[in-house]
Amino acid sequence: MLPPVFVGHDIYRQAAYGSHHWAGLWGRLCGRAVPATLSPQAQAVLQPLSCDLIDDKEVRECWRSTLADAPNRGAVRKEIHELV
Numbered sequence: 001m002l003p004p005v006f007v008g009h010d011i012y013r014q015a016a017y018g019s020h021h022w023a024g025l026w027g028r029l030c031g032r033a034v035p036a037t038l039s040p041q042a043q044a045v046l047q048p049l050s051c052d053l054i055d056d057k058e059v060r061e062c063w064r065s066t067l068a069d070a071p072n073r074g075a076v077r078k079e080i081h082e083l084v
Contacts, residue, residue: 046063
């Protein structure tokens, strides 16, 4: 069984820049291992990507180097518990 996947509030903004979140999510749903860092070849593909919705200074390096999100150990809102 796969661990749960929670999609955070910033997913659409980040996905507008690159599809690494969606690739990581689909990889998890398909039972694939998500590497800690992408290969140099994969990073080279992502490096030149840009988006009119994101300023270059707002681009996080992890958007180009990994499919895995950093853990967020924050509290889960009451509304989310009610949905689940």
